[in-house]
Amino acid sequence: MLNEKIQKALNEQVREEMASFYLYLSMSAYLEAQNLRGMASWMAKQAQEELGHAMKFFRYIHERGGRVTLEAIPKPENEWASPQAVFEATLAHERHITACIYKLVELATAERDHGTASFLQWFVTEQVEEEGAAEGILARFHMGAGQPAALLFLDRELGARQ
Numbered sequence: 001m002l003n004e005k006i007q008k009a010l011n012e013q014v015r016e017e018m019a020s021f022y023l024y025l026s027m028s029a030y031l032e033a034q035n036l037r038g039m040a041s042w043m044a045k046q047a048q049e050e051l052g053h054a055m056k057f058f059r060y061i062h063e064r065g066g067r068v069t070l071e072a073i074p075k076p077e078n079e080w081a082s083p084q085a086v087f088e089a090t091l092a093h094e095r096h097i098t099a100c101i102y103k104l105v106e107l108a109t110a111e112r113d114h115g116t117a118s119f120l121q122w123f124v125t126e127q128v129e130e131e132g133a134a135e136g137i138l139a140r141f142h143m144g145a146g147q148p149a150a151l152l153f154l155d156r157e158l159g160a161r162q
């Protein structure tokens, strides 16, 4: 059984992951409108991953005999200054999510809920990967330094994401 504090915090993380899904879907729509189909496809896949994260929390709360309560997710931004600005916002968002996961781990540890602390380790590892992916893409943008050919090359590369 989950204690109240942990149940509330896990429900809040369901909301955060759904907000990530919605934000990345909005970014995908923006990139599609810029005719950057490869980047749009990469971002749509990222959105799907976020939905998967939300569902992992959803299932875990039930597995522990808890109650899922869905909260409102905010309207995401839908305009960015450039494709590079989209990936800068992605990195900033992933850093925010990492901070949320770390706070959850600290709460689970303080409440002596080792089951939840163990469940959260998957997300700790995932966040290293997520921040690394966004940093890697941004490094490619910096290398290309606004050259259209470099942008198209990166678009094709990101479109190959499985």
Ligand code: OFO
Pocket: 016, 017, 020, 050, 053, 094, 097, 126, 127, 130
């Ligand atoms: Fe992007 O890792 Fe979940 O939110």
